[in-house]
Amino acid sequence: MPNQKKKTMQMTPEEQYKERKKWFEDRIGKRVYRNATTCTCASCESVKSEGLIIFDKQHAGYLCDVEGCSSEDPKQAIRYFDTMDEAVEFEKNKNTNDS
């Protein structure tokens, strides 16, 4: 949704962080998927292929922080999604946006 994207751009970093934190907290006990990273350790490979389940509020906060820290370098950006398709799509777009 283009409108939603625009709204996100206009939000302050604090607002964006809060919104993402809520996204993760809304999904406690559910499975989320992440785009691929360059890291190939067992834990990253497992998350990449099957996603992960958010255990509790603390875990939700941790994942939100991981995502926030990664956004400083767009090429290394990590983002979590409801479906694997969205994660794959994000990774694809991330690479085609390079100039």
Ligand SMILES: [Zn+2]
């Ligand atoms: Zn790793």
